[in-house]
Amino acid sequence: MSAQPTQEASEIQHRYTAAYANAVEEKWQASLAHADGGYGHHQPNPGEPGFDASKPKFYCLDMFPYPSGAGLHVGHPEGYTATDIICRYKKLKGFNVLHPMGWDAFGLPAEQYAIQTGVHPEVTTKKAIDNFRRQLRRFGFMYDWSREFATIDPDYYRWTQWIWLQAYSSWFDPSAKAARPIAELEARLAREDAEIAVEGGTTKRWSAASRRERQAHLDTFRLAYLGEQTVNWCPKLGTVLANEEVIDGRSERGGFPVLRMPLKQWMFRITAYADRLLADLALVDWPEMTRTLQTEWIGRSEGAEIRFAVEGSDEALTVFTTRPDTLFGATYMVVAPEHPLVAAAIARGNGALAEYASWAKNRSDIDRQASKEKTGCATGLFAINPATGARIPVWTADYVLMGYGTGAIMAVPAHDERDFEFAKAFDLPIVQVVEIEGTPFTGEAATAGEGRAVHSANPATLSIDGLATADAKKSVIAWLERQGIGALRVNYRLRDWLFSRQRYWGEPFPIVYDAEGNHHPVSAASLPLVLPPLADYSPVESDSPQPPLAKAREWTHTTAGAAGVDPAVLAPDTPVVRETNTMPGWAGSCWYYLRYCSPKDASRFVTPEAERYWMLSRRKSADTAGAAAPTAYDPATCHAGGVDLYVGGSEHAVLHLLYARFWHKMLFDLGHVSTPEPMGKLFHQGLITSYAFQRADKSLVPTDQVSEVAEGEFVETATGQKVVQIVAKMSKSLKNVVNPDDVIAEYGADTFRLYEMYMGPLEASKPWNTRDIVGVFRFLQRAWRLAVDERTGAVLAAATPDPKLEKLLHRTIHKVGEDIEKLSFNTAIAAMIELVNAATRPMGLADPSQGGLTRDQLERFARILWPFAPHFADELGARLGVCSMEQGGFHGGSWPSHDPAMLVDDEVEMPVQVQGKIKARLMVPAKAAAAEVEALVLAHADVVAAIAGRPVKKVVVVPGRMVNIVV
């Protein structure tokens, strides 16, 4: 009780405990605060003081977080630690490194949270940002905080609105396959005095058309346009949603039912870019899975467009089919309930049809998907099959979707499952026209697939009998073209992007409407159009969309001049009403990677020199000019340019990454950016899951209601019922969420970083196991004891280097560097653990009494550990006197070199197999030739015994690896 505590206290003074780690980390983090109020490591741009043009560049980007009130999830620091390691490594390797961070702060969740708590979203969002920033700094991530911004900053969304105006003022020129200013189209129409379609189904010359008619015509070309569409309306959220935000008929956010209804909304003509979005996937170094998902989402299919004559009508019914070869088997037609033909038939007094159409249109997607029973109604109209000449009925059914193809199909029940079911349900004729080898047509089911055409001949039209499907398709298409009733056609599953939301917390559209309802853009010079403060921003839960911004009457009702409309467009005193819809949460994340290049530029969305420096890949830019577009993905030749490494979750594989590519391509076409793709290389970190407990009936039990009764055996505490441990997502209800703040308090940020990187491969989904953290913590403690006397704090170093350890150090430097480049952090850490273990356990060394590392060796170890555990490494470096707080630790240093000669051994142990089983091991010179090795092996006593006198048939020698003897 007397001397003991004093003794212990003095002993632990320099021990690497959690408290010590926290103190060291906070000390080094405090040193990053600048006198001017800034924080962190600043990477200057070209032309700025301190910029070194001789270095290569590396632009590394994390998917910026959505700052939620709950704070960082353990999943966030996983990707951020990975990029921090890469960036620190690249820094030591002599790169100019751009590694920014910011906040994706507009959007539904913040608004939903605000509505629940009654606190304005701006207040809650800014508070959440402050908390996220504090947490990220506590991890010691090397971000350039001088480039930080949030998508809700008017200085940022000013340019989001500006880009939208660019799209509004552009059209997609099919001959150039690129966006062009719409003024060019306007000039061309005027020059050619083109005939344009006007209201009422007629046409007029451009010179004869009214201003309104001209505008209406141009509107059909704009890349951002107002379109009447069947939209996904979510009454609960009080907004419409993009197709991408609807999952199984429910909203992605909240899981509320979604209905379909027609509505006039701002759209993006992303479909114009379908083929480029598809083709350019060959340019990027992305995970195969992500490229596949985007390919499927775009959904290109090749087929034919066929026009069927409709009895008693001048207008043909156009269908899209991928199987024009089955035209002879088309025994009826189906159009979507929203198809104009249905409305026309109803107008002629078909009551049953009216009833069915209104039922089908209002049917929710959930109902449609729950029951795939075929429903439908005859329209009373008949079409003529151009091949057979037969009169075939036209039906309507909700299994045909207005949004795909032409909203109409020719039904071939013999060879399409859906058509077959429908034909059976409504007793329609079924005619076989394809014979498929191995699957005879019995009339019991449709036979899909390729084969040979049968029953497909008509002397009056054409014959394709006997042709293989591919040839039959070509023949039919050629015939259709000759007849002028069809053509080859490529169709995409991708739909135009619905860009309006009936919500408050988003970017306002820079658009006003005049008294006649014509839309006019706000001039770029008057941006930003700031979101007006609104006391009551709650959505109106209703059957029809009512944007909350409409409540800001003083803001919405203004004049053209006050709104900033160009006087040449509209006289300044013209009364106008502002657009009250806002942009969706995706808007801000579509271009943030560009803003980071020059976040303070007040005159442009990105400074051109900065954009070219950070986005254009030097390595590949030279060969892009004349090179033919690659047709298949090849990481060796891909040359998309863009961000050098983009890391984030695979949940954004389609939505964010497709939208951002689309915006980027628009900006590229208009000459605002210099690369065809935004992200050259993409990587998805895996999900960090957690353990959960499951009862026998598969129901889940919260973690705090479970006790471990024996190793790996768990029971529900209240009932004693046995439960099994499973892996599940972290969730509040399961009580298995881990708060990073708690882990840092218990072990320090360096240990947290190491643990997440050591869990397994970065891309793999893996369960958090708190029990395992202590492993990497012990590694840091052992490394600390290796270098620092725990009682005195003095540096402990060997006087002379141990040759075995020196060799191991070279190998470790080499392996850690290689593994970082491969993003294989778990094996890099394992290598460093092995080094420290070897140095602290001097068994088997040349001189066991020596052990330990010299000061020089400790320094090199600290440098390779620095990317992983920067505070630890900096503190060690400072104690060794090789770096200081003033210099920012190892920040300005370099990666240690290794001697390639140290990586090879003179002698290697060679396992010898006889009949594939290991029978002996012997040391052979590493450079020994195969024949030499063979002679050595065959002379070995164990080998001779194993062969036991049998004749040797074959000896396989793999130099440096092993030997296999076949007898």
Place this chain on the structure above:
RNA sequence: GGGCCCGUGGCGAAACUGGCAGACGCAGCGGACUUAAAAUCUGCGGCCGCGAGGCGUGUGGGUUCGAUUCCCACCGGGCCCACCA
């Protein structure tokens, strides 16, 4: 229903191009130090077998001198799309 990915000790995982399966860590067991515990150091550890030896990367087959790795079928788990003509 269609497509894609993944199955290695009690657990997280390693394994270059087909070449010694289980590096490294956790948990476990034993030893040293300690009055004791913690911490630390240290030994063992895929399974069966006293042993020699045999069997082992979800299961069954195939290719090969040799298969966790390549091919086929099946079982189990996960992700995505889903009436897309």
